[in-house]
Each structure stands twice: as structure tokens, then as C-alpha cells.
Amino acid sequence: MVDRWSREQVLALAPDASARVGAESVALPGPWSGTGCHSAGDEAALWGECKGSGAKPYRTCVELPAPAYRCTCPSRKFPCKHVLGLLLLWSEGAVPAAGAVPAWVAEWIEGRREREARTASRRERAERGDRAPQAASDPEAARRRGERRERRVAAGLDELDRWLRDQVRHGLAGAQRAGYQHWDAVAARMVDAQAAGVAGVLRRLVAVPASGEGWTGRLLEEYALLRLLTVAYRRGEELAEPLRETVRARVGFTVTREQVLAGPAVRDRWDVLGQRETQEDRLRMRRVWLRGRRSGRMALVLEFAAPGQPLDTSLAVGLGVDAELAFYPGVAGLRALVARRHATVPAEVPRGGTVADMLASYAAALAEDPWLDTWPALLGDVVPASDPDPGRDGAWSLADPSGAAAPLLPRAVGLPWPLLALSGGHPVTVAGEWTPAGLRPLTAWDGDGRAVVL
Amino acid sequence: VSSWEELVSTALVGTERRPLPEGLAGAAGAGGALSTASEPEAVLLDRAAVEVARRRAGRAAGRAEPLPPAPGERAPRAGPAAGRRLARMLAGDRDRLLPEWLAAAAARGLRVPEELLPELLERGHADRSLRPAIAAVAGARGRWLARLNRDWDYLLGEGGDPVRAAGEDREVWELGGPAERRGWLVSLRARDPGAAREALAATWASETPPDRLAFLQVLDDGLGAADEPFLEAALGDRRREVREAAAELLARLPGSELQRRAARRGRACLRRQHGRLRDRLVAEPPAELDKETERDGVRRRAPVGSGQRAWWLEQLLARAPLETWIGWLGETPAEIVGLQRDEWGEVVEAAWTQAAIAQRDAGWARALLERGASAGLLVALPPAERTSRAAARLRASRRLDTETLDMVLGLAGPWAGELAEAVLDKIARARDDGNLVALCHAAAERLAPELHAWVRSLRREHGAVAHLAATLRFRHEMLKELK
Numbered sequence: 026m027v028d029r030w031s032r033e034q035v036l037a038l039a040p041d042a043s044a045r046v047g048a049e050s051v052a053l054p055g056p057w058s059g060t061g062c063h064s065a066g067d068e069a070a071l072w073g074e075c076k077g078s079g080a081k082p083y084r085t086c087v088e089l090p091a092p093a094y095r096c097t098c099p100s101r102k103f104p105c106k107h108v109l110g111l112l113l114l115w116s117e118g119a120v121p122a123a124g125a126v127p128a129w130v131a132e133w134i135e136g137r138r139e140r141e142a143r144t145a146s147r148r149e150r151a152e153r154g155d156r157a158p159q160a161a162s163d164p165e166a167a168r169r170r171g172e173r174r175e176r177r178v179a180a181g182l183d184e185l186d187r188w189l190r191d192q193v194r195h196g197l198a199g200a201q202r203a204g205y206q207h208w209d210a211v212a213a214r215m216v217d218a219q220a221a222g223v224a225g226v227l228r229r230l231v232a233v234p235a236s237g238e239g240w241t242g243r244l245l246e247e248y249a250l251l252r253l254l255t256v257a258y259r260r261g262e263e264l265a266e267p268l269r270e271t272v273r274a275r276v277g278f279t280v281t282r283e284q285v286l287a288g289p290a291v292r293d294r295w296d297v298l299g300q301r302e303t304q305e306d307r308l309r310m311r312r313v314w315l316r317g318r319r320s321g322r323m324a325l326v327l328e329f330a331a332p333g334q335p336l337d338t339s340l341a342v343g344l345g346v347d348a349e350l351a352f353y354p355g356v357a358g359l360r361a362l363v364a365r366r367h368a369t370v371p372a373e374v375p376r377g378g379t380v381a382d383m384l385a386s387y388a389a390a391l392a393e394d395p396w397l398d399t400w401p402a403l404l405g406d407v408v409p410a411s412d413p414d415p416g417r418d419g420a421w422s423l424a425d426p427s428g429a430a431a432p433l434l435p436r437a438v439g440l441p442w443p444l445l446a447l448s449g450g451h452p453v454t455v456a457g458e459w460t461p462a463g464l465r466p467l468t469a470w471d472g473d474g475r476a477v478v479l
Numbered sequence: 480v481s482s483w484e485e486l487v488s489t490a491l492v493g494t495e496r497r498p499l500p501e502g503l504a505g506a507a508g509a510g511g512a513l514s515t516a517s518e519p520e521a522v523l524l525d526r527a528a529v530e531v532a533r534r535r536a537g538r539a540a541g542r543a544e545p546l547p548p549a550p551g552e553r554a555p556r557a558g559p560a561a562g563r564r565l566a567r568m569l570a571g572d573r574d575r576l577l578p579e580w581l582a583a584a585a586a587r588g589l590r591v592p593e594e595l596l597p598e599l600l601e602r603g604h605a606d607r608s609l610r611p612a613i614a615a616v617a618g619a620r621g622r623w624l625a626r627l628n629r630d631w632d633y634l635l636g637e638g639g640d641p642v643r644a645a646g647e648d649r650e651v652w653e654l655g656g657p658a659e660r661r662g663w664l665v666s667l668r669a670r671d672p673g674a675a676r677e678a679l680a681a682t683w684a685s686e687t688p689p690d691r692l693a694f695l696q697v698l699d700d701g702l703g704a705a706d707e708p709f710l711e712a713a714l715g716d717r718r719r720e721v722r723e724a725a726a727e728l729l730a731r732l733p734g735s736e737l738q739r740r741a742a743r744r745g746r747a748c749l750r751r752q753h754g755r756l757r758d759r760l761v762a763e764p765p766a767e768l769d770k771e772t773e774r775d776g777v778r779r780r781a782p783v784g785s786g787q788r789a790w791w792l793e794q795l796l797a798r799a800p801l802e803t804w805i806g807w808l809g810e811t812p813a814e815i816v817g818l819q820r821d822e823w824g825e826v827v828e829a830a831w832t833q834a835a836i837a838q839r840d841a842g843w844a845r846a847l848l849e850r851g852a853s854a855g856l857l858v859a860l861p862p863a864e865r866t867s868r869a870a871a872r873l874r875a876s877r878r879l880d881t882e883t884l885d886m887v888l889g890l891a892g893p894w895a896g897e898l899a900e901a902v903l904d905k906i907a908r909a910r911d912d913g914n915l916v917a918l919c920h921a922a923a924e925r926l927a928p929e930l931h932a933w934v935r936s937l938r939r940e941h942g943a944v945a946h947l948a949a950t951l952r953f954r955h956e957m958l959k960e961l962k
Contacts, residue, residue, distance in 0.1 A: 033563065049572070054935070055945045117952075193520040196493025242487045249527035256525075380540045388536035395532040410543035422543045429540035442597035445627065449549035449593060449620045461535050477594045 035112040038092070038335045040102050047106030051075060052113035058082065061123035062115060064089075071115050072130045075107045085111050086130050088137070095133055102333050174219055178276060179259070181218020185211065186255040189248050197241050197248075201234040215277075222277035225305070226251060246461075250396055270354040271394050280353055282362065290349035290364040293317035295324065296375050297344050298403060298456035299467030299478075307332055313340045314401050314456065314467070315350070315361075316375055323401040324350050324361040342468050343476035345370040356393040359401070374474045377405025377454040380429040387459055402459040404431070406452040409445050421445075423455060423464065432463040443479050447471050483530050486523060494519040549623035554590040554616075561960040562592040569598040573953060575924060577602065581612035583961045590618035600624065600631040611637055636661035636693075652678055657690055664697045672701035680709055688718040695724050702728060707735055714774050726776025730798060737775055738800050744772060745799025748792055749827065751808045751818065760808065760815075762823035764788035765795065789826050796830035801840050812846035828852060835859050854886035865890065866898040873901040879909040884917060892925030899926055906944060907937045919943035923950035931955050 039045040051057075060073035069089040074082040075098075083098040085107040094108040114120050126134070188211050192200075200207065208230045215224035226247065233244045257264065257272045264272065274280070295315040302311045308329050315324040330336045340346065340363075347368045350361040387400040407423040410430055421441055422430040433441055447453060447469050457466040466479050485500040499519050503526055557565070561584070568574050584591070591599055596617060603613040613621070614637030625634035636658035651663045668675035679694050686694065695713060698706055706728070713725035714737075729737035744765075752761045768779055768791055777798070781790035801812075809815040820827060832852050835843040836859050844859035848868070857865045869890055876883040887902065894902055902922055909915045923946060926934075931951035937944065 031563070032567075053945045053949050055940070189524060190518065190520040193490050193523055194493055194495050196496065197491050198493075241491045242483070245487050245490045245527050246531045248490075249524050249531050252521075252524040253528040384538060384540060388538075391532055391536040395528070398535075408545040408548075410545045422541060424543050424545045428542060430543035432541060442624075442628075443594045445546070446596045446620065446624055447594045448546075449623055450546040451548050471593070 029118065030112065030116045032113065032116050034341075035109060035116050037341075038104055038112070039109055040104070040330070040333045040335050044102050044104075044106055044109065048109030048113055051106050051110030052117075053110075054114065054119060057111075057114070059127070060111070060114065060120045061127070062120045063123045063126045070126050070130055070134060071111055071120055072127065073111050073114075073120070075110070077107075083107055084129060086133050087112060087115075088134060093137055095137075104335065177218050178220050178278075181215055181220050182223070182255040182258050182276070184218070185215060185220075185223065186252060189252045189255075192248060193245075197244055200244060201240075203234075205231050220277045222275050223251065223254065224277070253395065267354065267356040268393065271356045271396075274353070274355055275396055285351050285353055285362050286364055288351050288354070290351045291317065291320065291322065292347075292349045292367075293319050293322070294345050294347050294370050295350065296373060297340050297342050297346070298375060298401070299342060299458075300340070301458070301465075301467060302336070305329075309334075309336060311336050314458075315340070315346075316401075316403065318345070318373065323359060324352070325359040325401070326350075326361055326363060339366075342478050343372045345372050357390055357397055372476065374454060374470045374476075375403055375456065377403045377407070377456075379425045379427060380404065380407075380423070380431045381425075381427070383431065383459055398460055400459045402431075402455075402457045402464055404455045404457075407455055408450060408452055409441065409448050423466075426452075431459070434460070434463040434465050441466060441479070443477065444469055447477050483527075483534060486527050486530060490523060490527070494523060499523060546627075550619045552590060552618050552620065554588050554618055556592055557584055557589040557616075558960060561589075561957075562595060564957055564960060565591065565595055565599075569595060569602065573950065576950075576954060576957070578609065578612055579924075579954065580957060580961070581609070581616055583958055585612065585615035587961055589616065589961065591616050591621070593620050596621050596624055600628070600634065603633065604630045607633075610634070613637075632656060632658045635659040637665065649678075652682075657693070660690075661693055661697065664694055665700070668697050668700050672698075672703060673705055675701075676706055676709055688721065691716065691718065691721050692724055695721060695728070698728060699731075702732055704732065704734070707732060711736065714776075722774070723776050730776070740771070740775060741795075741798040742800055742803040744795045745803050746807060748795055749804075749808065754819075757819055759819035759821065760824070760827065761821050762792060762827055764792035764823065789823070792823060793826050793830045793833075796827060797833040797837070799834070801831070801834050801838055801843050812843045813849070816843075816846040816850050832856060854882075855889055857886070857890065866894070866896065870897040870901040873898075873905060879905055879912075879914045879918060881914060884914045887918065888921050890925075893927050894922065894925045895927040899930060902926065903930070903933060903937065906934075906947070907939060911941065915941070916943040919947040923947045924954075926951060928952075928955035928958060 036045050036048065039048060056076040057073045058076070060071070062069060062071045064070075067090065070086065071089070072084070072086045074084055076082045077098060083096055085094075085096040085098075087094045087108055092112075094104045096105050096107045098105050098107055100106065111120070208227045212224040212227035215221070215227060230244065230247055233247065234240050236243060254272065254275055257268075258276055261269050261272060295317055298314040298316050300311055300313045302309060304310070308331060311328040311330075313326045313328065315326060316322070317324070326340065328337050328340075346363075346366055347370050348363050349365040349367075351364040352358050353360040353362075383400075383402045383404060387397075390397050390400060404423055404425060407425050410422050410424040411420070420432060420435065422432040424430040444453075444455070444466050448471070451472055453472070454470040455464075455466050456468045457464050459465075468476055468478055470476050482500065482502075489497050489500060499522060503522055556562075561580075565580055568577055568580060599613055599617070600621065603610045610633055614634055617625075617634060621634055625631040635656070648663075652660055655663065664675055664679065667678065676698060679698075683691070691713075698710070710725045710729050710732075714722055714729070716722050716725065726737065729735045730741065732738070748763050748765060750761055750763075751758050765788070768777065772795075773779060775798075777791070777794045781787050785793075804815055805811070809818065816828075816831070828847070828850075831843060832847055832855070834840070835847060835856055839859050841860050841864070844856040848854075848856050854869075854872070857869055860868065869886060872886060873883060890898070902918065903926075906915065906919060906922065909918070919941075920943065926947075928951045931948055934944065934948040934951060
């Protein structure tokens with residue numbers, strides 16, 4: 026049996042807000058005809074015909090639990106409002122069960138399965154280590170390509186190093202009047218030099234001079250860390266393997282999915298601690314923090330979606346998954362891929378640590394990776410507290426039973442009202458991201474064990 | 480000055496204008512083993528990198544004052560499904576139904592899940608009309624939060640604090656903020672009306688005008704003859720709003736001196752004149768308004784478009800208790816309403832209509848409705864009669880004209896029984912126009928939600944009807960979740 030989804034699960038598939046509104050408008054029985062739902066084992070199919078503006082109704086079909094969907098409407102959104110509307114109707118129990126699927130639905134399902142089988146076998150070949158034909162044909166060419174890239178990156182980072190030293194020689198004061206172009210130009214050169222990671226850091230610096238008091242200090246921090254990266258890359262030969270991988274990853278060398286999956290996997294029951302969505306260039310990115318129940322290990326899974334595409338929704342906060350994770354190389358060992366997912370397990374309230382634990386683990390991680398500026402935090406039995414310093418009126422922090430407090434991100438980033446309301450001055454467990462500016466709370470569990478996304 | 484601050488101020492000015500801080504100048508490799516750079520700017524950057532890591536890794540935990548814990552709750556929390564739906568509504572989906580969610584939760588003695596309180600309190604900040612309903616379901620946690628955010632402290636003025644006993648803790652009245660003091664007064668008034676009035680009288684002279692108005696309105700609950708001397712005194716207040724609020728309360732107080740004065744003034748303007756064939760009503764609008772009349776809340780200046788004397792007449796007649804006229808102009812409302820009138824007849828009827836609505840007088844409302852007066856009078860009738868009269872009017876109107884629509888829109892929900900049938904019948908058959916859409920939108924919020932299947936069975940292909948069916952279904956599920 027496939028469990029009916031909640032409305033929230035359905036709407037989470039929507040690629041954007043307007044698709045959500047559109048979905049509501051077709052989630053009425055009126056325009057639909059011939060809807061049905063057929064389930065077999067742990068799979069199910071939903072279908073229906075929706076009257077649109079054209080003469081012929083659109084045919085919509087959804088397969089579960091994957092979900093896979095198709096619709097004959099011309100919308101470029103994926104999934105379109107008809108798919109979402111049909112799912113919403115189903116979630117309300119308004120799609121009748123049917124004994125069998127209509128011919129057109131069966132045909133679609135068949136077609137999709139064939140395509141899937143073809144890609145799966147291709148992927149399997151890749152995982153077994155079969156080289157793509159081009160790479161296999163000429164290992165020498167691949168080596169030459171690699172060397173060429175290293176030279177370009179090295180030249181680019183040398184240029185960045187000169188630029189950084191120029192900034193400090195002429196003084197940072199000018200940065201406040203410099204505007205977007207100032208960083209964008211050098212970021213564009215880093216893109217040309219194939220150092221995309223560095224380019225990303227540079228682009229984000231635009232916001233620093235406008236970030237209020239202390240911006241020069243924050244800008245100097247970023248410049249110093251970039252300079253450190255150029256030095257570390259130049260002297261990569263002298264570094265130990267995991268640190269060298271970290272440096273290369275930060276510069277912008279990517280590791281392929283296949284390479285990661287080829288490494289050892291860690292099986293555990295992973296609790297989803299929290300997630301956060303951001304916009305990176307034109308991609309939507311979701312950071313999902315996981316924690317292994319047995320190992321206590323933290324993991325960060327990144328999910329990306331192009332504009333108009335949905336993000337994967339299978340790792341929802343408050344859910345546990347029995348899964349194997351494959352970790353990217355590097356010293357912090359946070360970023361991971363879900364290599365194999367075995368089952369969904371009932372959620373558990375994670376056991377949080379103290380503020381001192383969190384600070385100590387971050388310090389230890391920094392010793393290995395000084396560029397690390399986001400660290401998973403899981404605090405137990407903390408109570409919201411206000412800062413006793415009257416100069417920081419309105420600054421909030423979380424205090425653990427020993428009285429030690431970790432500041433929350435400053436007021437400008439948003440007040441933690443839902444967290445305050447949930448706690449009411451009573452101990453809660455909080456998962457979030459610790460950053461040099463303070464803690465960004467993502468999820469909280471109250472005394473009754475209810476998980477609330479903040 | 481720490482070494483980090485020295486580094487920052489040097490970088491701000493630039494190494495070409497300012498030498499490196501002492502200890503770094505000339506020290507090649509001062510960045511540690513990391514670097515062998517000798518240019519000042521490179522030395523500075525390398526030193527800064529070490530400082531960044533040192534400062535970030537060496538950050539010590541701070542100290543902060545934990546918030547005092549909120550008191551325990553008495554009411555159970557609304558269930559997860561109800562909470563999810565409330566979150567959806569707060570995010571803007573069918574948020575016009577919020578009052579119904581709040582009322583249903585309050586009726587069942589439930590409170591709002593804590594994490595939704597901030598958004599709910601924000602709604603109450605923007606929309607005053609929601610505040611009493613929010614106060615009923617916010618629980619102790621809501622009041623705890625309201626003390627932390629000035630935008631939300633209205634909640635403390637709504638009374639009904641489930642934890643603090645009513646009117647205890649006189650300190651709140653003497654030292655609290657305006658909203659908190661109002662809450663204290665509301666609670667005490669509910670428990671001991673006389674004590675609340677005396678507390679207010681004791682501080683009255685030192686209250687600000689907005690507080691005087693807010694506190695005076697609290698006396699509406701439990702209004703009694705003992706309040707009269709205090710309210711009479713308030714008729715002499717310096718602020719017009721306060722005077723008018725006092726007059727309004729006295730007008731509602733049976734047997735008050737103000738009612739007697741209003742009756743006397745009303746009689747002075749209206750009499751029955753015996754005629755040869757039929758008797759008729761003769762009105763004599765006042766030529767001048769005396770100070771005492773104004774003190775009782777009658778406004779001197781006519782609004783634009785009204786004649787001065789007609790305005791005075793309307794107010795004087797509308798303020799007189801309706802029983803004034805029984806025995807003076809006739810024996811029953813029907814007889815009096817049926818009398819022939821002079822040129823002031825329309826003003827007289829408008830005044831009586833206002834009076835019947837304000838005094839909730841069913842006898843007068845019936846008599847006036849028989850004469851074809853405004854459908855607004857329906858509210859003065861007992862609920863069963865109101866709906867059956869409205870249903871009859873709705874059935875009798877051939878088309879859904881604007882007048883009929885306005886009558887129906889004037890009826891509060893829930894619409895059930897005969898009225899619901901008449902409304903659904905109109906929806907099934909009315910012409911497709913703006914009136915149909917307006918009726919559907921009102922019906923969506925006021926029809927009994929069990930009727931959603933019936934609406935669907937109407938098989939009427941229309942966007943507004945589909946919206947009606949979907950909204951009824953939404954409400955049906957919403958109420959089920961709050962059981």
C-alpha cells in the first residue's frame with residue numbers, strides 16, 4: 026500500500042510559488058474526469074484528464090512512490106499544476122480507486138520503465154569502473170587535460186594573490202564605494218581560470234561592506250582566508266592527502282558522483298536534523314543536515330534544482346532513514362551522498378550536547394580546515410536567553426544547563442520568535458548551523474518531542 | 480588594542496600609508512611557518528589568516544540571562560492536523576476563515592500550538608477584530624510572548640488570562656502598562672463588577688484620555704444600575720469620545736436617568752393629531768439644541784447632506800426608548816407605525832429603524848418590516864424568525880436582485896435549514912452575474928459546512944460555485960480536526 030501524502034508533501038514538489046497557486050486552482054473536482062488510482066504492492070499510479078483551455082483535455086499521470094509524472098499540457102514547469110492538482114485531490118481522498126489502469130497510462134508506465142532500465146545499466150557500468158569510451162580510449166590525453174587545468178588554476182590563483190595584496194596595500198576603505206563590479210570582475214577571471222569555488226566566495230563579498238558595523242574586520246577575514254587558500258594550493262605537494270582534497274574542493278575542483286559512490290559507504294539510521302534553502306547563481310540549493318544514530322556522525326547532503334524544477338523531498342525534517350551514505354573526500358568529512366536508501370524509520374528526538382561541546386568540536390574541525398565557516402550544531406536542553414549587555418539590546422542566545430550561552434545570528438537576520446514561542450523559557454533541543462556570526466537555528470524539539478521547522 | 484584590531488585598522492588605511500603594527504614590521508615570515516613573505520601586505524594577510532582561525536577556534540561560550548519560564552497550560556493543544564491547517568491559513572490560504580478556526584478552537588477549550596503564536600499574534604497586531612478570539616486560544620504561552628514584544632502586548636488587555644486569577648495582584652493596576660491594566664480590569668469586572676468600577680473611579684482623574692476611553696468600555700460587561708452615578712459624571716468629561724461612550728452605556732442601562740431624559744425629548748418632538756377621518760403623526764423638530772442634550776451624546780453638527788433640524792430630530796427620536804411611544808402615540812407598534820405621517824415621515828421611520836436595531840426590539844422590527852422598512856431590521860428578530868423571514872423573502876424574489884442580495888449578506892452565519900435551502904436553490908438557478916458570485920462567496924463562509932456534498936450535487940459549472948464547494952469542504956475538514 027502507498028500511504029496517502031499530506032498536502033504539505035505534495036506542495037513541497039512545486040517548483041515555485043506560482044505553481045503552488047496554480048495547483049490549488051485545479052485541485053477541484055470540477056475540471057477533472059476519468060480520475061483513478063490503482064495500487065499494486067508498494068507502488069501506485071494516479072491518472073486523470075483535466076479540462077484546460079484547449080479542446081482536448083490534458084492527460085495527467087503520476088507514479089508513486091518515486092514520484093514520476095507526466096502531463097500532456099504545454100507548461101514548462103515540472104511538475105505542472107495538473108500533476109500537483111491531481112496529487113492534491115488524491116491527498117484529500119478525492120480520487121477513486123480503480124481495479125486496473127487505462128491503456129494510455131499503462132503505455133506511459135512501460136515507456137518510463139524502459140528508459141529507466143537503460144540509464145540504470147549505464148550508471149552501473151560507470152560504477153563498476155568502466156570508463157566512458159572517450160576517457161578509456163586515451164588516458165594520455167586525460168592526463169594532459171588535467172595538467173593543463175592545474176596550470177590555469179595556478180596562474181589564476183597567483184593573479185588573485187596579487188589582487189588581494191593590492192587591496193591591503195591601497196586600503197580596504199575604498200571597498201565601501203566600490204560596488205558590485207569590484208568583486209565581480211575578479212570573480213569572472215577566477216571562473217575563466219576554472220577556480221569556481223573561489224569565484225563563488227568573491228561574489229558573496231559584495232554584501233560585506235553593507236553589513237553594518239565591523240564590516241572591515243569581516244572583509245579582512247575573507248581576504249586573509251582567500252590568501253591562505255592561494256598559498257595552500259601553491260604548496261599542495263607538502264600537504265597531507267585529506268587537507269589537499271579540502272583545498273582543491275574549496276578552489277573548485279569537483280569530485281564526480283561516481284567517484285564518491287565508489288568510496289566506502291557508512292550505514293546508519295540517519296535522523297534529518299534540519300534543512301535550509303538558498304539560491305546559488307541560478308540554482309536552488311537545499312542543504313540537509315543528517316546525524317547517524319549509532320555513529321553520532323554528522324553529514325551534509327546538498328540537493329540542487331534548476332529554476333522551475335522541484336527539489337527532492339525525500340529527506341524531510343523529523344524523519345529517520347536507514348541508509349548508506351558515501352562521503353566526499355576532505356578533512357571535515359561532512360558532505361555526503363545517499364548511496365543506498367533502505368527504509369524510512371520512525372523519527373527520534375536527537376540527543377543534543379552542550380554549548381562547550383559544540384564550540385570544542387568546531388575548534389577541532391577548524392584546526393584541520395581553517396576555511397570551515399558553517400558547522401552543524403545540536404544543542405540539548407537549551408533555553409533562549411537575552412544578552413545581559415545593554416549595548417546589545419535585543420540580542421538573543423541559547424543557554425545550556427551550565428549557563429554557557431551561544432549567540433543566535435544578529436537581529437538583522439530575523440528574530441527567532443517561533444523558537445522563543447516553542448520554548449517558552451523551557452528547555453528545548455535545537456539543531457542548526459554554527460557560524461562565526463552566531464547560531465542559525467533550523468529545527469527545534471520541544472519537551473513533548475515535537476519537531477518544529479524554524 | 481588587540482592585535483586583530485591593529486591589523487584591521489592598518490588594512491583599512493592600507494599598508495602603503497601606514498606601517499605594519501609593531502612586532503610585525505620587518506619580521507619576514509611573521510605569518511608563522513605558513514609564509515615566508517616579506518612584503519608588508521602579504522605579511523599582514525598571513526598574520527590575519529592565523530588570527531581568524533585563532534579567534535574562531537578560541538571563541539568561548541558567553542553568559543546570558545535565560546528567559547523566565549512560562550507558566551504551565553490548562554487547555555490542551557490543538558492536534559497536529561488542526562495545527563497544520565492553521566499554519567496554512569496563517570500563510571494566506573483562505574485566511575478569511577481564521578475567525579472560524581479560532582472560535583471553534585475556543586469553543587472546544589483548545590489552544591494554539593506554540594510555534595504558531597508569533598504569526599497569529601502578528602495578525603492580531605494588524606487586525607483588531609481578531610484580538611478577543613486570539614486571546615481565547617493563545618494560552619499562557621501567548622501572554623508570556625506578548626510581554627516580550629510590544630506589538631503584541633494588546634493581548635494582555637484582553638483579559639481571560641487562564642493562569643493569573645482574575646483581578647488578583649493589584650500591583651498590575653497600579654504599575655502595569657495600559658494593555659495589561661485593561662486586562663486586569665476586564666478580569667475583575669467579570670468577577671466583581673462593583674470592585675472594578677471602584678478601582679477605575681479611584682484612578683479616573685489621573686488617567687490619560689485614551690485610557691479613560693478604553694477602561695470605560697470595559698464597563699459594558701456587567702453593566703448595572705450601580706454604575707449610573709459614575710457614568711453620569713463621565714458625561715462631563717473633557718474628551719468627546721469619552722462623553723459619547725458614557726452616553727452609549729447609559730442609553731443601554733434600563734431605567735437610567737439618561738433614558739428618561741431621552742424619552743422626554745422624544746415626546747417633545749412627536750405627537751398624534753386627531754383628524755376627522757384619520758389620525759396622523761406630527762413631528763416638530765427642535766429649533767435649538769441645549770447644552771444638556773449635547774452632554775447626553777447628541778451631536779450638533781449635521782453630516783454633509785442632512786438638514787440641520789432633520790439631523791437633530793432623527794437623533795432625538797432614535798435615542799428615545801421605544802416603549803416611550805406605547806400609550807403616547809398608540810397601543811401597539813403596528814398601530815403606531817401605521818399612522819399617517821407628515822413631511823418628516825421618512826426621518827421618523829429611519830429613527831425608529833435605528834432604535835429597533837439598537838434596542839433589539841422584535842415587536843417594533845416586525846411592525847416596521849411589515850411596512851416594508853429596511854431588511855437591516857432582521858437582526859432585531861429572534862434567530863429562527865429571522866432566518867425564516869429571510870428565506871421567505873429570498874424565495875419570493877424572482878431574480879437575485881441587489882436588494883435581496885444585500886438582505887442575505889446582512890445575515891450572520893451559520894446559514895442552516897430553511898435559509899440554507901433557499902440560498903442553495905438561488906445558487907442553482909440564479910443568472911450568472913456579479914450577484915451570484917457575491918452570494919457564493921458569502922455562502923462559502925456562512926453555510927453550514929456539512930452542505931459541501933449538496934453543493935457539488937448542484938452540478939453547476941461555475942467558478943464561484945466550485946469555490947463555494949471547495950471552501951465548504953475545507954471548513955468541514957477544519958471543524959472535524961478541531962473535535
